[in-house]
Amino acid sequence: MRTAYSVETVRSAERALMALLPEGALMQRAAAGLAAACADLLGRVYGRRVVLLVGSGDNGGDALYAGARLARRGAGVTAVLLAPGRAHAEGLAALLRAGGRTVTPGDAGPAIRRADLVLDGIVGIGGKGGLREDAAALVERVAATRAAVVAVDLPSGVEADTGEVRGAAVRADLTVTFGAHKPALLVDPAREYAGSVRFVGIGLEPPADGAVLEALQHGDVAALLPVPGAESDKYRRGVVGVAAGSARYPGAAVLAVAGALRGGAGAVRYVGPAGPAVLARFPETLVSDRGPREAGRVQAWVVGPGAGDDAAAVTEVLAADVPVLLDADGLRLADRDAVRARTAPTLMTPHAGEAAALLGVAREEVEAARLAHARELAARYRATVLLKGSTTLVADPDGGPVRVNPTGTPWLATAGSGDVLSGLAGSLLAAGLTARDAGSVAAYLHGLAGRFASDGAPVGAHDVADALPEVWRDVRG
Structure with a gap:
């Protein structure tokens, strides 16, 4: 499992480690890993032109020491000092001894235009509010070139703890992060600015229970997948009820x-007006037209996809004493007090627009601060929230690490894809997973299925559903 830690936790771990090491040793470890990553990206170091954007903090020191290592290997290295009087003194001396040179921001144009690689050491993990005007102007110049951009620990201008981007920021091709992942490297919109992420271990040991974000990997998901035993039958494996679809949207029922x-x-029990369409595609489905309360025993319910204005079904499902997944029209039709009053687990699966409506804010606010709004929605509705989008987040109402899904693809932005996800997560709830695990595992499998099905081309929601068995086998393998 990949974990990410807050700035405060990372700095505490750094202080503890620096107390055990000779002065400057931690920065040298970071600089060695950074220089190696830059060399790998360049392919050949000798004769290449490297520009360092150097601020006044430790990130600037990391960049200077890494630049010195590259200069010793024959690169032409120019450091642009944004705060000449406050640049890291030892790192600057090391760069000059290795043959590097310095320029002011006003004189940096020619070096930037010729650069093969630009190393961003402007601001560290404590930066907030976007870049200042002078730094933003430099970054704009870099963006107009063909140079590869490498960020030191985190792209300058993004906010480490929240993933927010409140102004001008560096767009990196590669981010080299040290000791621990930071939330902004996993959550959009900041994740989009990070490019590929390379982790460099420097000996940090953040507390095991101190993570604020978690990202499942194959092994974690494989351990959570429900696998039938020798004595299993269809009822022991769990029965999921699906109350979805309408005369206008029968396809939502089929996809869920x-x-x-x-x-x-x-087994799957279906309740709703799209029974004939469901049976035509999936004859193994147990279909009822008597409403959720009379449909028979289930271990979990999925309600809402394509439901139109069927508030009665939503109300009946929310009254059931089993886990409930609430999606799409169900989010709009549900009595909010009824959601908060539930004692059985509830998993809400809004996209940004639906989350905005539930919170009474603009959609743009949710998209700009996805992590904060996922947490707020979970706390306000006392439910586990799976916030869909460019990065899918799963937040529990009692706090704890938020799960972030690393497997999605933009090709999943297609009609009906969310209905497939809801049915998948509801089935995992019925099989016995917690709401947090069901949402996380479903998002992981769904994202992979989107990748497998599309293979770089447009894909339909039914293709995503059809790819799930292959994904399941891949994860377990």
Whole structure:
């Protein structure tokens, strides 16, 4: 599992480690890893032109020491000092001894235009509010070139703890991060600025229970997947109820059932007006037209996809004493007090627009601060929240680390894809996973299925559902 830590936790771990090491040793470890990453990106170091954007903090020191290492290998290295009187003195001396040179921001144009690689050491992990005007102007010049951009620990201008980008910021091709991942490297919009991320271990040991973000990997997901035993039958494996679809949107019911059938539960009960369409595609589905209360025993419910204005079904499902996944029209139709009053687990799966409506804010606010709004929504509704989008987040109402999904693809932005995800997550709920695990595992599998199905080309929601068995086998393998 990949974990990310707050700035405060990272700095505390750095202080503890520096107390055990000779002065400057930690920065030298970081600089060695940074220089190696730059060399790998360049392919050949000798004769290459490297520009360092150097601020006044430790990130600037890391950049200067890494620049010195590259200069000793034959690169032409120019440091642009944004605060000449406050640049890291030892790092600057090391660069000059290695043959590097310095320029002021006003004289940096020619070096930037010729650069093969630009190393961003402007601001460290404590930076907030975007770049200042002089730094932003430099970054704009860099963006107009063909130079590769490498960020030191975090792209300058993004906020480490929140993933927010409140102004001008560096867009990196590669971010080299030290000792621990920072939340901004995993959560959009900041993640988009980081490019590829390379982790360099420098000996930090943040507390095991101190992570604020978690990202599942194959092994974590494989351990959570429900696998039938020798004595399993369809009822012991779990039955998931799906209350979805309408005369106008029968396809939502078909797609939710498709996801549910591939999610590990033993059977799917469907309730709603799209029964004929569901049976035509999936004859194994148990179909009822008597409403959720009379449909028979289930271990979890999915309600809302394509439901139109069927508030009665939503109300009946929320009254059930089993886990409930609330999606799409169900989010709009649900009585909010009824959601808060539930004692069985509730998993809400809004996209940014639906989350904005539930919170009474603009969609743009949710997209700009996804992590904060996922946490707020979970706390306000006393439910686990799976916030869909460019990075899918799963937040619990009692706090704790937020799960972030690393497997998505933009090709999943297609009609009906969310219905498949809802059915899949609901099936995992019925199979016995917690709301947090069901949402996280479903997002992981769904993201991979989007990648497998699209293979770089447009994809339909039914293709995503059809790819789930292959993804399941890949994860378990």
